[in-house]
Every structure is written in C-alpha cells, then in structure tokens.
Amino acid sequence: MGRLPLTALEGFLLAARLGNLSRAATQLNLTVSALSHQMRGLEERLGQRLLVRGSRGVSLTAEGERLLEGIALPFAAIERALRQCQVPSDDILTLSLMPSMASSWLLPRLPDFLAAHPELQINLQSNTTLVNFDQEPVDVAIRFGAGQWPGLTAEHLFDEWLTPVASPALIAKLGRTRLRDLSGCPLLGDPGGRWTAWFARFGGTPPTRFVAQFSDSEPLHRAAVEGLGIALGRMTMARPLVDTDRLRLLGKQRLRAEFSHYLVYPPRSEKRQSVRLFRDWLLLQAREYAVTVEPRKAGGRKP
Template identity: 65%
Template sequence: MGRLPLTALQGFVLAARTGNLSSAARRLNLTVSALSHQIRSLEERLGRRVFMRGPRGVELTPHGAHLLELVGPQFEAIERALQQFCAPHADVLTLSVMASVASSWLLPRLPQFVARYPQLQINLQSSVQLVDFDREPVDAAMRFGRGDWKGVHAEHLFDDWLTPIASPGLIARLGRPTLAKLSDWPLLRDPENVWAKWFHTFGGTPPARYVAHFDDSETLHRAAIEGMGVALGRLTMARPLVDAGQLVLLSTHRLRAEYAHYLVYPPRSAEHPALQAFRAWLLDEARRYALAPEHAPAAEGRGRKTSKHGHA
C-alpha cells in the first residue's frame, strides 16, 4: 500500500480538533492549499470522505469520526511523550488570555512588564476556549471563572464588579435614571440574567421584558456603547470605555460578579523562570487594581477561593 500517510493523518487530526483548516495549517506551518491536498490524498487512499466542507469550516463525516476515534489517541500519546523532552525556553512565556481581558486590562499594563524584563518574550494567544495544557504548548492562562479547574494551579487575581452602564447618547435622549426607575429603561440581558440579582440586592422590580439578550460580555458592552440600552457592565471591561467617554456609570452601587479572574498554569510550568517573573508582576498589579477606591463599594458579598487546583 506504499508509505503510511502520517503527515496527512496529523493534519487530519488537527483539522478535526479545530474544525478549521486555516488554524490546523498554521500549527503545521503549511498553507491551507497544501493541507487540503494532503487530506484529499488521505481520502483517496481510504476511498472515503473524512470531512464535509462548509462556509464555517469542516465537519467530520461518520467515516472521519471513526478514523479520529482510532488515530487521535495515538497522536495525543506521541505529543505527551515528546513534551517530556521539550524543555521550555527560560526567556519565553506563552500566555493564553481572553481577548476582552487582554484589551481592557492586561495590554494597558503590559508595557510596564516589558520595560522591567526586556530580556523576556511574551507570546499572547487570544482565545475564549479553555486551554488543554496536556496538548497545547501554553505555559499559563488568565481566565475568568470559579477557580475550580482540575489538574492545574489557579491563583486568584481579583474579583469583578457589575454596575449599570449606558451610552452618553442614550442618557441625552432619556435623561439619567434613578435606581427606582431603572426597570423602566431599555435593559440588556446577559446570559445569566444578573439583573434579577441586582434588583433583589438593591431594590426595584425587574422589567417584564428585556430589549435584547446577549451570550457574551464583549457584545453586551458593544450594544451598550451603541445606545441599544442599559447593561450591567463588568468594571474590568467597562472602566476603560468610561474613561474614553463611550459609556457612563449610572450608579455607585456595585454587585460582585459570580466569577473572578485567575492566573492558571500546569505543574510543569511552576518553575518556568519567565512565568515566575510574570506571576510576581501580575499578582502585584492585581493587588493594586483590587485596592483602587472604585473596587471597594458596598455590594452583596461573595466568598472567593484564594487558591485551587484545577484546567483552564
């Protein structure tokens, strides 16, 4: 049957994991055309289609799903074995961060770290997906959650606070609402409907209906900027927008978010010199941020975890 198509199988496994040929090609340092050719060759060898191509990427066919079930674990075992022989570069740190946190909180502060440690290189990866440290060459991550991910160290950085925000244009049209009249305004609902907890904590009646529902914080804040309605904004994301004049804080009340911000890393990264330097700097920045006056308002308390072992 000729040579085994190991390169094509590797490309198939990566494309199956990501559902995207472009992402898989980048990780293999190939062009999308070259990877597509390899997968076509694999399909010709097998006599079966392994992917269905669509506008949003690729999806496994039943034959492809069966092939992934057979060969995927073998490539994962090889990757885990090779990781034991790949020592991290002491002066390079690969960090995964959600884009919203990177743009609103980390990037404005990162130049200070770079100036203090010019010999270190930081590779930032923006993703909302949890990192699988067993499979991905990532040293650490900044994540927003409960801090209970399994198999990793999760160190609490700071809590987040929620408060009503609106655009200057919306306030110019409708005036500035009082706390008692807030439910009369067009309100934007987040995935967990934290408005219900807000009204329960600070008084008032939830509205009969919301103007719109959103499944992520970044889109929610963008809708508030565009004047669609009032959102319960996360201060970490909202503060830069307020400072830029795009949003206005409508209340001095703050509600502690259910989730908090954490630095997460696997045991293999604990002694990584670049991470040790970044961790010390990050914890110091987080302490200063948490002690700022705007983060010590009266709000409903929520117990937080200071350190857990957990996956990010």
C-alpha cells in the same frame, strides 16, 4: 497505502478540535488554502468524507469521528513524549487567555512587563476554549471561573464586578434615570441572566423583555457603546470604555459576579524563571486594579 500522511493527520486533528480551518491553519503556520488541500488529499486517500464545511466552521462526519477517535490518543502520546524530551526555553513564555481579557485588561499593561524584562518573549494565545496543559505547550493561563481546576495551581487575581453602563448619547436621551427604574429602560440581556441577580440585590423589577439578548460579553459591550441599550457591564471590559468616555456608569452600585479571574498553571511551570517573573508582576497588577474597581463601604471597608 504508502507513507502515512502524518502532516495531514495532524491538520485534521487540530481542525477537528477547533472546529475551524482558519484557526487550525494559523496554529500550523499554514494558509487556509494549504490546509484545505491537505484535508481533501486525506479524504481522497481514505475514500471517505471526513469534514463538513459550513458558514460557522467545520464539523465531522461519522467517518471523521471514527478517525478522530483512533488517532487522538496516539498523537497525544507523541506530544507528551516530545515535551518530556524538550528542554523549554526560559526566555519564552506562552500564555493562554480569552480574547476579551487580552484586549481589555492584559494588553494595555503588558508593555510595562516587557520593558522590565526585555529578555523575555511572550507568546499570547487568545481563544475561548480552555487550554489542555497536557496536550498543548502552554505555560500559564488566565481563566474566569470558580478557581477549581484539578491538577493545576490556581491563584486568585481579582473578582469581577458588574454595573449598568450606557453610551453618553443614550444617557442624554433617557435623562436622569434612577437605578430602581431601570426595568423601564431599554436593557441588553447579558450572558447568564445576571440582571435578575442585580434587581434582587438593588431593588426594582426585572423587565419582561430585553431590547436584545447576547450570549457573549464582548458584543454586549459593543452594543452598549453603539447606544442600543443599557448593559450590565463587566468592569474588566467596561472600564477602558468608560475611561475613553464611550460608556458611562449609571451609578456606584456594583454586583459581584459569580466567577473570578485566576492565574492557572501546571506543576511543570512552577520552577520556570519566566513564569515566576510573570506571576509576581501579574499579582501586583491585579492587586492595584482591584483597589480601583471594588466597591467600598463607609470607612473604606469592602462589602
């Protein structure tokens, strides 16, 4: 068969993992056209169709599944060997986090960190999938979860708080609305069905139907900004919109979300100076932010 098509196999492996040619091409510093050409060449070489292109990305054929199963472990072993031989540059910090967390919380604060440490370069990878520290050259991650990831250090940053928010135009249209009467208002269904917990905590009856349902928090908040309905907003995402008066809070009540935000990193990152600097700065930012969003009882004590 001649020389092994290692470049094409690497592209196939990444496309299969991500389920998206565009994202795979970006990580490989290729155009989508170039990566598609590699995939077609690989399929022609093997005489098998490996990928099925669709409107939402790519999926694997049965032959593609078999190829992925055969090459995933060898490529992972090669990546581990290369990382062990490579001395990481301590002036580069690679960070993984969700796009919503990046745009609404971290990016507005990041200039202060870079101004204090101009010698550092931040490589920010924003995606919705959990990074695999064993397979990817990522130093730290900001994750939303229960705080338990085997083999990793997880440091609590802050809790997530939920509260009803709506656009100024919708509030003006609805008039004065008591929180107990929200079930009679146009509500937006949130990921996880948190409205049920809200009504159980603060009273009222959950609605029998929502104006619209959302599986992701980012379009949920965008829909609220457009006046589609009242959202049970996540403060990390709603706060910047409230500060710019694109959304308004309907009251002071807050519901603690099931999960919290954590800084997560593997043992290999602990001794890196860039990681220590970022960790110390991030924990300070988290403490300052938590004070502004966490509800307090009379006397200044948290509930």
